[in-house]
Amino acid sequence: MKQILLKAWLGRGWLACLLWPLAQAHGLALRLRWALYRKGLLASEGFGVPVIVVGNVVAGGGGKTPLVLALVKHLQAQGLSVGVVSRGYARAGHSTLEVGLQTPIYQSGDEPALIKRATDAPVFVAAQRTQAVRALLAAYPATRLVLCDDGLQHYALRRDVEIAVFDDRGVGNGWLMPAGPLREPWPERQRRGLDLVLHTGQQPAFEGFSSRRALADQAIGADGRTVALGSLQGQRLVALAGIASPDAFFDMLRARGLTLDQTLAFPDHHNFESDDLAALAGQTVLCTEKDAVKLFSMHGLPSLRLLAVPLAFAPEPAFFAALDARLAPLLSPLPSRHGHQTT
Known part of the structure; x- marks a missing residue:
């Protein structure tokens, strides 16, 4: 056991090792719960369709x-x-x-x-x-x-x-x-x-x-109009994202030759408010399609050019x-x- 903990301490970080007993308890609880479902002591419900x-x-x-x-x-x-x-x-x-x-x-x-x-x-x-x-x-x-x-x-x-x-x-x-x-x-x-x-x-x-995973060739405005992503090259742009990995979105934008003067990373599922965008008035702002479902419906959105860049996922x-x-x-x-x- 001491050797296991020492190896873990060296390879997985001291904080993880301190939390290791909690992780072990978590694992036992998961296995017990799984066993209860397998034995039918906890019921799972089906609905007649796949x-x-x-x-x-x-x-x-x-x-x-x-x-x-x-x-x-x-x-x-x-x-x-x-x-x-x-x-x-x-x-x-x-x-x-x-x-x-x-x-x-x-x-x-x-x-x-x-x-x-x-x-x-x-x-x-x-x-x-x-x-x-x-x-x-x-x-x-x-x-x-x-x-x-x-x-x-x-x-x-x-x-x-x-x-x-x-x-x-x-x-x-x-x-x-x-x-x-x-x-x-x-x-x-x-x-x-x-x-x-x-x-x-x-x-x-x-x-x-x-x-x-790649960005689509067209960005979309709140009015449904599309803009070729390539046409934004050479422009001064701001990018924001409230997703699990905002940097991945920013990196994909840069990989398409876009210049990002500023990037704003928000927590995943962030509930945007006007104050989040107040300083961006007059700028062209790129966001993810997931963020756009919130941003496009906001009331009192500051005067800016907001474009959603969809993800082409295949x-x-x-x-x-x-x-x-x-x-x-x-x-x-x-x-x-x-x-x-x-x-």
Whole structure:
């Protein structure tokens, strides 16, 4: 034990080592909870349609929502009626709600609003994802498949396909929270039936499918007009982002030859106020599409030129082929593989 702790202290940081007992307790609690679902002592609920859960094993954003957008469009292109559920992180209230194009962002959350606007699929949010699925299917009984944005650890929702998304952080120091970034033990979580692993970064840390992340060629204004990104080269620009990795957005802008006089990084899911932008009056400001769903709807927005730069996200074709192979038998009445209700 002393050798293990010494090695950890040298390789993983002193703070992580101090938090190691808490991480161990966290791991025991996770394994107990998992066992209770496996034994049927805690119930998981199915709804008679296939459910795909897209989530993280690592805390923080890793590209879940861009993947959900890509999945919805991929499935819609096959003629499938797809619905999306989410907890609606950082939204006000806990009620079950259908997200419409005019739903205030503070009620829906930014990511559900983005999904609705980008796909026009039915999107429901609720404190418990099972509640959201129940409401979605009641309102849209022709739904053939449900996508859950986040929720790998929400075992109360029976799922048929589990997809874990990783960025360039990989699994970090490999320890559970709070000593590390892991929500669940890895690679133990993978052995428990995870179906697909998708890497959204440039340097995958282990085996899995890859994806391409790049900025779209067109920026979009609040009025819907588009501006060629290349036409902004040589101009003095400001960039802001309230996402998990703001620097990644700024770096992609610079890689497209844009000059950023100023960058403003806000916390993920930041609720913007006019004061955040007051000093930017008269400037051209670039933001992410996720931030734009809030910023474009703000009242009293200072006089500035605000442009959203969408992300062009494309998993490799082999990822979609593997997904389609798993979905083919599930689109007929078969029981969920990840119900956690049997041994």
